[in-house]
Amino acid sequence: MGEIIVNTAGAIPLTAYLIVGLIMFFAGIYGFFARKNLIMILISVELVLNAVDINFAAFNRYLFPDQMEGMFYALFVIAIAACETAVAIAIIINVYRKFGNTEVDNIQQMKE
Amino acid sequence: MEYTLLILLLPMLSFLGIGLMGRKLSHRAAGITGTLVLTVVTLLSYLTALDYFTTQKVNGAWQAIQPYNITWLNVGERLHIDLGILLDPISVMMLVVISTVSFMVHIYSLGYMKGEKGFQRYYSFLSLFTFSMMGLVLSTNIFQMYIFWELVGVSSYLLIGFYYTKPEAVAASKKAFIVTRFADLFFLIGILLLSFFTQTFDFEAIMGGDGSILSSALGTTFLGASALTWAMALIFIGAAGKSAMFPLHIWLPDAMEGPTPVSALIHAATMVVAGVFLVARLFPIYIGFTPEVLQGIAYVGAFTALFSAIIAVVQTDIKRVLAFSTISQIGFMMVALGVSTSMKLTPEDHGGLGYMASMFHLFTHAMFKSLLFLGAGSIIHAIHSNDMKDMGGLRKHMPITHVTFLIACLAIAGIPPLSGFVSKDEIVTAAYQFSTGMGIWMTVTAGFTAFYMFRLYFRIFWGKEYRGEVKPKESPRSMTYPLIFLALITLLGGFIPFGQFVTADGVPYTIQLNSTVAIISVVVALVGIGLATLLYRKEEKRASWLPSRSSGLYKAAYNRFYIDEAYLFVTKKIIFNNISRPLAWFDRHVIDGAMNGLAWITNRASDAIKGFQSGSLQWYAWVFLLGTLLITLFAILL
Amino acid sequence: MVQQIVFIILALVIALCSVLAVTSKRVIRAATYLLFVLLATSGLFLMLNYHFLFAVQVMVYAGGIMVLFIMAIFLTHQPGKRVATKSSWKVTSSALLAVAGLVLCGVIIVRNLSCAFRVVTEHEISMHTIGQALLGTEKYQFLLPFEAISLLLLACIIGAIMIARKDRGVKEIEKVENEETENSETWEKSL
Numbered sequence: 001m002g003e004i005i006v007n008t009a010g011a012i013p014l015t016a017y018l019i020v021g022l023i024m025f026f027a028g029i030y031g032f033f034a035r036k037n038l039i040m041i042l043i044s045v046e047l048v049l050n051a052v053d054i055n056f057a058a059f060n061r062y063l064f065p066d067q068m069e070g071m072f073y074a075l076f077v078i079a080i081a082a083c084e085t086a087v088a089i090a091i092i093i094n095v096y097r098k099f100g101n102t103e104v105d106n107i108q109q110m111k112e
Numbered sequence: 113m114e115y116t117l118l119i120l121l122l123p124m125l126s127f128l129g130i131g132l133m134g135r136k137l138s139h140r141a142a143g144i145t146g147t148l149v150l151t152v153v154t155l156l157s158y159l160t161a162l163d164y165f166t167t168q169k170v171n172g173a174w175q176a177i178q179p180y181n182i183t184w185l186n187v188g189e190r191l192h193i194d195l196g197i198l199l200d201p202i203s204v205m206m207l208v209v210i211s212t213v214s215f216m217v218h219i220y221s222l223g224y225m226k227g228e229k230g231f232q233r234y235y236s237f238l239s240l241f242t243f244s245m246m247g248l249v250l251s252t253n254i255f256q257m258y259i260f261w262e263l264v265g266v267s268s269y270l271l272i273g274f275y276y277t278k279p280e281a282v283a284a285s286k287k288a289f290i291v292t293r294f295a296d297l298f299f300l301i302g303i304l305l306l307s308f309f310t311q312t313f314d315f316e317a318i319m320g321g322d323g324s325i326l327s328s329a330l331g332t333t334f335l336g337a338s339a340l341t342w343a344m345a346l347i348f349i350g351a352a353g354k355s356a357m358f359p360l361h362i363w364l365p366d367a368m369e370g371p372t373p374v375s376a377l378i379h380a381a382t383m384v385v386a387g388v389f390l391v392a393r394l395f396p397i398y399i400g401f402t403p404e405v406l407q408g409i410a411y412v413g414a415f416t417a418l419f420s421a422i423i424a425v426v427q428t429d430i431k432r433v434l435a436f437s438t439i440s441q442i443g444f445m446m447v448a449l450g451v452s453t454s455m456k457l458t459p460e461d462h463g464g465l466g467y468m469a470s471m472f473h474l475f476t477h478a479m480f481k482s483l484l485f486l487g488a489g490s491i492i493h494a495i496h497s498n499d500m501k502d503m504g505g506l507r508k509h510m511p512i513t514h515v516t517f518l519i520a521c522l523a524i525a526g527i528p529p530l531s532g533f534v535s536k537d538e539i540v541t542a543a544y545q546f547s548t549g550m551g552i553w554m555t556v557t558a559g560f561t562a563f564y565m566f567r568l569y570f571r572i573f574w575g576k577e578y579r580g581e582v583k584p585k586e587s588p589r590s591m592t593y594p595l596i597f598l599a600l601i602t603l604l605g606g607f608i609p610f611g612q613f614v615t616a617d618g619v620p621y622t623i624q625l626n627s628t629v630a631i632i633s634v635v636v637a638l639v640g641i642g643l644a645t646l647l648y649r650k651e652e653k654r655a656s657w658l659p660s661r662s663s664g665l666y667k668a669a670y671n672r673f674y675i676d677e678a679y680l681f682v683t684k685k686i687i688f689n690n691i692s693r694p695l696a697w698f699d700r701h702v703i704d705g706a707m708n709g710l711a712w713i714t715n716r717a718s719d720a721i722k723g724f725q726s727g728s729l730q731w732y733a734w735v736f737l738l739g740t741l742l743i744t745l746f747a748i749l750l
Numbered sequence: 751m752v753q754q755i756v757f758i759i760l761a762l763v764i765a766l767c768s769v770l771a772v773t774s775k776r777v778i779r780a781a782t783y784l785l786f787v788l789l790a791t792s793g794l795f796l797m798l799n800y801h802f803l804f805a806v807q808v809m810v811y812a813g814g815i816m817v818l819f820i821m822a823i824f825l826t827h828q829p830g831k832r833v834a835t836k837s838s839w840k841v842t843s844s845a846l847l848a849v850a851g852l853v854l855c856g857v858i859i860v861r862n863l864s865c866a867f868r869v870v871t872e873h874e875i876s877m878h879t880i881g882q883a884l885l886g887t888e889k890y891q892f893l894l895p896f897e898a899i900s901l902l903l904l905a906c907i908i909g910a911i912m913i914a915r916k917d918r919g920v921k922e923i924e925k926v927e928n929e930e931t932e933n934s935e936t937w938e939k940s941l
Contacts, residue, residue, distance in 0.1 A: 034845065040777060068883055089910070
């Protein structure tokens with residue numbers, strides 16, 4: 001663990017990174033709940049994932065600077081996000097072909 | 113004797129075949145299939161009888177043979193239910209009786225039921241009945257017997273209710289089923305009681321040994337009688353239900369709503385004597401360990417015999433007369449069994465005479481009573497009425513029916529040398545040996561029998577000229593041939609050396625007529641016939657003599673001594689009102705109410721919360737997050 | 751000092767653009783705001799000295815995924831058309847919940863991490879080390895996740911193709927092979 005230096009001028013505290021990530025995360029959460037459009041929901045999910053990336057990287061750098069796990073996990077999250085997006089967008093396009101739009105509330109037929 | 117299995121299998125296959133093919137078969141094909149199968153079965157039965165009675169006797173007695181016995185259900189270590197075939201003198205005798213009468217009825221029905229709706233159904237049910245009745249008499253153990261016992265009950269129910277569009281037939285079939293079923297409940301309890309103590313169902317195991325197997329049942333007492341006494345009495349109640357003994361006889365007269373050949377087969381010759389057969393089958397136990405029950409059987413039989421003979425005197429429906437006559441004759445058989453005092457039957461010791469007489473009477477009665485029923489069917493077929501009032505002077509129109517009917521009447525009245533005379537005489541002799549009172553009682557009953565049979569005969573064939581709308585003519589050959597055949601057996605049956613074949617202990621015996629008893633019987637029968645001739649031979653004016661003389665008794669007898677009304681009073685007024693109705697109310701309101709209430713609550717609850725299960729992922733995530741936050745908040749605040 | 755200014759700018763961009771991205775009425779704008787957020791995030795990675803992560807973020811996210819998004823938007827929306835919003839109470843409840851969560855987590859973070867940490871060794875991780883770690887089998891090396899991810903990527907490519915291709919089951923494919931010429935228009939119609 002790195003040395004703790006209190007209030008060093010010019011330094012950015014870990015809290016700042018976390019707060020930024022937090023705002024992004026809850027913006028994503030809000031979008032996930034409040035939007036109807038599938039693409040908008042996907043965008044919200046990307047925001048959530050990205051917020052997690054920031055946290056991984058920041059924690060890694062501040063708390064365990066000698067190791068690289070946080071960075072690698074961020075890397076993997078990015079890769080998985082790419083996969084997820086590809087599949088999700090394929091689904092969205094298919095849904096659009098079937099229903100003519102991409103609103104979640106309209107896609108009720110698969111329930112039955 | 114492996115082919116005996118076919119006797120069971122063939123009728124069952126024919127039942128399934130005709131029943132399943134149903135309407136795809138033509139009437140002709142169904143009838144001929146059923147009859148052909150029965151022909152084979154009859155031949156096989158005769159062959160069995162021939163085979164059985166030509167095998168070597170052991171120690172001078174016929175031995176029981178079991179060609180088949182497979183374990184069907186294992187109930188615990190020692191108790192198991194078997195299915196098998198048991199051949200011994202009475203079952204072989206029953207085989208011959210059942211197959212003969214059933215075969216005759218099959219042929220007869222070809223003519224009688226011609227053109228009826230449901231002809232195929234009729235024949236499949238006849239096959240079912242034949243199968244179950246054969247199974248009943250061939251059972252190796254009491255549980256198998258019970259199974260077939262119920263099966264004959266079912267087929268009887270199906271055949272009584274054959275005209276299911278007729279409300280009376282439906283009511284009669286229900287009545288028959290419920291009454292016999294009620295009696296069968298006691299039979300079942302008796303079986304369970306017996307097998308509980310003996311740990312076996314098998315007839316041979318129960319009766320074959322020295323009786324040590326029954327000692328535990330004898331040792332346990334309940335309400336002053338041993339468990340074995342209870343078991344045997346309960347089994348007799350089952351037998352009484354099937355055999356229409358007082359007071360469980362009420363179903364049999366109503367069962368006449370079924371087609372007449374069915375009455376001849378089931379309700380005269382075979383099924384109703386199943387009770388007699390059951391008592392005969394368990395005879396060694398009755399005689400050896402519970403003679404008090406056997407005496408009770410004798411008294412019940414004697415009472416039923418006279419009681420229903422009196423009713424038969426005043427009935428006007430010819431089938432009802434025959435039905436009450438059947439009840440009376442079965443009473444005779446029961447009396448004969450009941451008055452036996454030992455298994456032995458030698459010229460020195462007549463203890464087992466009743467048993468032999470009972471079986472002999474069962475045999476002869478099956479023949480002449482089915483002949484009477486088939487004759488009655490022939491008459492009904494000709495003039496489309498059951499009532500004596502519509503009949504009279506039919507002897508010129510239907511000569512064959514007339515002659516065969518007369519032979520049967522003479523036989524049942526006990527005129528030598530017809531078959532009924534010999535067997536009835538043996539019964540009366542056995543009754544005199546039991547006690548003089550019993551002998552006189554049975555002689556009087558026999559006199560009544562002669563009287564009501566000839567009243568029936570004269571009112572059908574003599575008296576006023578027939579003036580109905582339908583021109584009566586002799587029935588077709590398919591109906592008259594069975595009549596002739598049965599009449600021949602009735603004529604000659606008395607000469608069968610029956611004692612050589614069937615006795616209680618299997619040792620052959622030569623029947624010797626007791627001349628005193630024979631003369632008394634014949635005189636009484638002739639008096640009865642003479643009285644009937646006097647009253648009913650010519651004019652109907654005299655026919656009203658009997659009603660006017662003893663109007664109170666006449667009315668009571670005509671209404672069958674109000675037994676049915678008594679039953680209705682007990683069931684409808686007392687049981688229905690005081691027990692069933694409150695129970696029904698309880699069931700409908702409390703139990704159903706509780707169930708409905710539960711269902712209502714569940715319904716309401718699920719109505720209220722079904723919004724949660726909307727299937728909307730966003731909503732789920734929203735709730736999930738809310739929960740997470742609340743838990744976090746809770747954790748922080750703590 | 752410069753670092754702080756840059757961080758503040760990036761933080762503002764992220765905060766503002768994420769909120770705009772999820773509230774925008776037009777999908778294409780939302781996607782653009784998302785692009786800004788992603789780029790600013792890559793800036794944060796740069797400030798944390800994760801150069802490789804920065805490059806990946808820009809290439810995969812800003813380069814790859816954004817293209818996918820924009821393609822999808824063009825395929826499924828008329829340009830400029832506003833998207834429907836949810837009923838207002840749902841929006842309000844979601845907003846309330848999100849704000850509540852934000853406040854709760856913010857309180858937790860601020861309370862528990864009130865002291866500032868500073869990086870002691872601010873060195874860049876060399877590509878060599880990263881490559882070793884990704885393809886090594888030792889402790890703290892990631893060959894297995896790497897391979898798993900590569901397999902996942904392959905599966906996703908195939909899956910995406912299968913899903914997005916025109917809706918033809920096995921039977922229809924056979925059918926089409928048999929009567930290849932005539933049916934293409936009918937299929938268009940049936941879809």
